[in-house]
Amino acid sequence: LMADGEKPLRKIAASFKDLAAAVNSQNPEVKVEVAPFSAACSHVSVLFGCLGIAFKFAEMDYVAKVDDLTKAANSIGTLKSLLDHDIEQGTVRKAGSHSRNLLRVKRGLDMVRVLFEQILASEESSLKSPASVAYAQVFAPHHGWAIRKAVAAGMYALPTRAQLLKKLNEDAESARIQMQSYISxxxxxxxYIDKLFLSKELGIDW
Ligand code: 1PW
Known part of the structure; x- marks a missing residue:
């Protein structure tokens, strides 16, 4: 449970609104810097932590990759130069590379986006269907049989919609506003990240 008065959905929505403004900024070289990006992504970790014990591994994997990006920010300015570093060293697809971690973290963000869309589109008290749709759409094509089975089992241990809202310190109406803001x-x-990978011909389906 969050500390009294903490509103993680607001932090998530506000930090992504700032990143979106950076994406829309005029100077393409400045665009998205690694530090605010990883900080915004770390707010999303809180949400993974609310999804129950079954998603502990997903949370740990996501947090480790966000931590790697946070460390990268000490020496690398922008997401664009982060890719350039790995391209120069031939390490883009290497296990544990910043670029590879960025692609995985981006999928985590995308899964949360689809999850919120699904939650807003349904009135069901269970999160099983919204979470299953989000996973199937974003991660399942990239996971082997064993991970897909483990995630499917975890879907039965998700909190209910009401339990999730309570953990996030939101009511239905305030949550809707913050989720909608994060979705956009x-x-x-x-x-932007997809275009960055594709513009350098790195692919995004690996
Ligand atoms: C919101 C509803 C809940 C759905 C949770 C979906 C969790 C999806 C992530 C599960 C990943 C846990 C196991 C780790 C898998 C890694 O092999 C894989 N990581 C990811 C994020 O796909 C690849 O990481 P690698 O090889 O680049 O270190």
Whole structure:
């Protein structure tokens, strides 16, 4: 449970609104810097932590990759130069590379985006269907049988919609506003990252 008065959804929505503004900024060289990006992504970790024990591994994997990007920010300015570093060293697809971690973290952001869309589109008290749709759309094509089975099992241990809202310190109406804000802002950021990979012919389906 959050500390009294903490509103993680607001932090998530506000930090992605700032990133979306950076994406829309005029100077393409400044665009998205690694430090605010990883800080925004770390707010999203809180949400993974609310999804129950079954998603502990997903949370740990996501947090480790965000931590790697946070460390990268000490020496690398922008997401664009982060890719350039790995391209120069031939390490783009290497396990644990910043570029590879960025692609995985981007999928985490995308899954949360689809999850919020699904939650807003349904009235069901269970999160099983929204979470299953989000996972199937974003991660499942990239996961082997064992991980897909483990995630499917985890879907039965998700909190209910009401339990999630309580953990996030929101009511239905305030949560809707923050989720909608994240959906719009994150879509721009995700699209920017996809375009960044594709413009350098790195692919995004690995
Ligand atoms: C919101 C509803 C809940 C759905 C949770 C979906 C969780 C999806 C992530 C599960 C990943 C846990 C196991 C780790 C898998 C890694 O092999 C894989 N990481 C990801 C994020 O796909 C690849 O990481 P790698 O090889 O680049 O270190």
């Amino acid at each position: 802002a994150s879509a721009l950021v995700i699209q």
